[in-house]
Amino acid sequence: MVYVQGWMPREWRSKSMSALRYMVFAAAASALLGTALAQDGSTRDPRNVDDVIAKILKETPDTESPAAAVSPSAKEPVVMGARIGEHPDRTRFVVELSDPVAMRTFTLSNPNRVVIDMPAVRWHLEGPPLPSGHGAVKSYRYGMFRPGTSRFVIDLNRPVLLSDVLVLPPENGFGYRVVIDLFPTTQAKFDNGAGWPADLRARENAAEMASVPPRPAGPQPSSKKVVVIDPGHGGIDSGTVGVGGSMEKDVVLAAALLLRRNLQARGYAVYMTRETDVFIPLRERVKIARSRHADLFISMHADSIHDPEVSGLSIYTLSERGSDKEAAALAAKENQSDIIAGVDLSGDNSSVAPILIDLAQRDTMNKSSHFAQTAIAELSRATDILPRQPHRSAALVVLKAPDVPAVLIELGYLSNADDASQMKSDAWRARVATAIAAAVDRQFATPAAVEPAAARSMQ
Numbered sequence: 001m002v003y004v005q006g007w008m009p010r011e012w013r014s015k016s017m018s019a020l021r022y023m024v025f026a027a028a029a030s031a032l033l034g035t036a037l038a039q040d041g042s043t044r045d046p047r048n049v050d051d052v053i054a055k056i057l058k059e060t061p062d063t064e065s066p067a068a069a070v071s072p073s074a075k076e077p078v079v080m081g082a083r084i085g086e087h088p089d090r091t092r093f094v095v096e097l098s099d100p101v102a103m104r105t106f107t108l109s110n111p112n113r114v115v116i117d118m119p120a121v122r123w124h125l126e127g128p129p130l131p132s133g134h135g136a137v138k139s140y141r142y143g144m145f146r147p148g149t150s151r152f153v154i155d156l157n158r159p160v161l162l163s164d165v166l167v168l169p170p171e172n173g174f175g176y177r178v179v180i181d182l183f184p185t186t187q188a189k190f191d192n193g194a195g196w197p198a199d200l201r202a203r204e205n206a207a208e209m210a211s212v213p214p215r216p217a218g219p220q221p222s223s224k225k226v227v228v229i230d231p232g233h234g235g236i237d238s239g240t241v242g243v244g245g246s247m248e249k250d251v252v253l254a255a256a257l258l259l260r261r262n263l264q265a266r267g268y269a270v271y272m273t274r275e276t277d278v279f280i281p282l283r284e285r286v287k288i289a290r291s292r293h294a295d296l297f298i299s300m301h302a303d304s305i306h307d308p309e310v311s312g313l314s315i316y317t318l319s320e321r322g323s324d325k326e327a328a329a330l331a332a333k334e335n336q337s338d339i340i341a342g343v344d345l346s347g348d349n350s351s352v353a354p355i356l357i358d359l360a361q362r363d364t365m366n367k368s369s370h371f372a373q374t375a376i377a378e379l380s381r382a383t384d385i386l387p388r389q390p391h392r393s394a395a396l397v398v399l400k401a402p403d404v405p406a407v408l409i410e411l412g413y414l415s416n417a418d419d420a421s422q423m424k425s426d427a428w429r430a431r432v433a434t435a436i437a438a439a440v441d442r443q444f445a446t447p448a449a450v451e452p453a454a455a456r457s458m459q
Contacts, residue, residue, distance in 0.1 A: 077101050078122045079142070080175055082152075086135035090163075091182040093137070093154065096175050097121070103178060105162055109194040112159055114182065116152040117200075120144070136160050136182050143236035145279050151236050156182075159190030224269040225444050228289040230299040230398060231256040231272070232408075235279030240304040242414025244421070249277065251423045252300040255411060259298070259433040266437055282397040289404045296371065296443065297406035298436070299398045302423060304415040311416040312386035313379055313432075315372040316408040318365060318400060319393035367405035367443075375407070375439035382435040383412070383428065384419075409436070 081096035095116075104117040123142060131137040138155040145151035163181035170176060231253040233239035239248025256272065263270045271292050273285045280288075289297040303314070372391045379385060399406040411432065412419035422428040 076120050076122050078124050078175075079150075080124050082125055082140075082142070084131045084135075084137055084140075086132060086137075089183070091136040091160070093140075093180045093182065095152070095178045097178065098175050100167060100176050103165055104197075104200070105165060105180065106197055106200075107160075107162065107190065107194040108196070109191050112156040112190060112194075114152075114154040114156065114160070114162065114180075116154070116180070117145070118150050120148050121150045123150075133157070136184070141236055141238070143238065143279070144277060145236050147278060153236065159185050159187045161185040161189065161193075224267060225295045225440075226269045226271070226292050227263055227440060228271045228273065228292055228294040228297045228404075229256045229260055229263075230285050230289075230297065231274055232299060232301040232398075233279075234274050234277055237279050240302055240414045242302070242304060242420040243308075243417045246414055246420050246424060248302045248414060251302050251414070252411065253277070255423070255429050255432065256300050258429050259300075259436055262433045262437040263440060266441065268440065285398050286401045286404075289406070290401050294404045296440065297399075297401065297404045299396075299406065299408040301408060301410050302412060302414045303410040304413060306415075308415055308417070310386075311413050311419045312384045312390065313412050314386040314390045314392055314410045315375055316392050316394050316396060316399070316410070317368040317372050318396065318406065364401075364403060364405055368399070368407055371405060371439060371443045372407050374442045375409070375436060378435040378439040378442070379432065382431040383422070 077097050077099040079095060079097055081094075083092075083094040083096075085092040085094070093114075101118045101121065106115055107113065108115060125142070131139065133139075134157075136156055136158055138157045140152060140154040142152045143150065160182035161184075163183065166179045168174075168177040168179065231249070233249040234253070235249075237249065239252075241247055242251075253274070253276075257275070260270045260272060271288065271294075273288050274280050285299070369391070376385060376390050394408075396408055399408060412423055414420045414423070
């Protein structure tokens with residue numbers, strides 16, 4: 001069943017009648033929308049939807065017992081297609097699925113967006129068509145938002161009014177098709193209806209609290225130094241998509257997991273902000289580092305730029321004044337992560353957001369800069385370093401914890417073919433992980449231990 005803003009006809013709540021009423025509703029929708037869908041370019045050669053689903057399930061390892069035969073319908077629904085139809089009076093967004101799912105739609109302003117939530121699904125969109133950019137839809141993205149919740153976020157060029165969500169049953173080789181019309185409206189009317197539904201805001205607050213371990217009253221005695229590794233982006237926020245289709249969220253997660261293993265082998269207590277392909281809001285990443293009383297926070301990313309010749313690793317530390325225009329542009333991009341994923345920012349009273357650089361943070365900033373310089377020295381022996389000013393500064397949200405030394409490492413440029421290729425190499429990742437771990441050792445070594453190492457490096 002598909003519904004809007006949590007609304008569901010009372011008579012549909014009876015399980016004994018839901019299937020019959022669902023098909024009647026779908027048939028009515030089909031009669032109303034069949035011609036319009038054809039105008040959206042939805043026709044194609046008939047196919048067997050069950051064969052497509054079976055192929056997807058075959059490609060995904062089954063962790064359940066072999067003795068327990070699981071049919072495709074018992075698995076997560078599969079999103080098999082998404083289409084945009086631009087018409088003079090509306091824009092139509094169509095999502096094709098293997099099974100009917102409950103959907104929730106709402107709008108957010110500043111910037112204008114449409115959010116479509118659904119239960120966890122499997123994504124099998126092979127090169128979904130992009131909008132022209134001239135209609136109501138500027139762009140859209142999709143992926144996991146929270147465990148158990150998948151999401152579309154549609155960026156808008158202009159304010160819209162959403163129609164009721166309709167569903168068409170499988171026919172002519174299609175699966176279930178969910179149809180949402182976007183009608184032009186005024187900004188005032190859009191703003192009046194925009195905002196997070198109250199129950200979703202409560203759910204998000206609960207999810208945020210569950211994802212952040214409670215912060216003890218004071219520093220906890222431990223012989224181990226604590227390092228928090230933060231693989232950037234994730235889930236619905238893929239980050240940069242580079243040469244050859246590499247996604248930043250995947251590249252940095254693979255590198256971060258290898259770094260964790262290396263640091264643990266050296267005796268550090270290591271925590272991750274994420275271990276899987278899931279979205280974590282920026283403020284939660286900072287809270288995780290502070291709750292763990294981290295001695296060091298390492299955020300891992302991969303950069304991109306319009307010039308495909310630019311390459312090399314760089315490291316950022318916090319400054320309210322960026323080191324240059326490129327650093328400022330990177331901060332603007334990375335700090336948009338929450339907006340990209342459709343996070344509720346209206347009630348953000350986090351102590352991190354308004355932090356300014358002041359004397360209370362000087363010690364933290366000095367430690368961050370020291371580690372950045374040490375890491376660049378170690379990494380220069382493992383990979384290519386950005387030739388000009390590899391240690392840079394920017395007002396990056398994830399670096400703003402006032403009591404945790406923090407750096408953001410850009411592993412290279414996914415917009416550069418050589419960098420993109422080596423970031424997929426296990427051997428390269430191993431070298432980089434070893435170099436970063438060596439820099440962590442130097443960061444926490446006593447002066448007596450550092451001096452012999454420095455002397456050896458001069459021989």
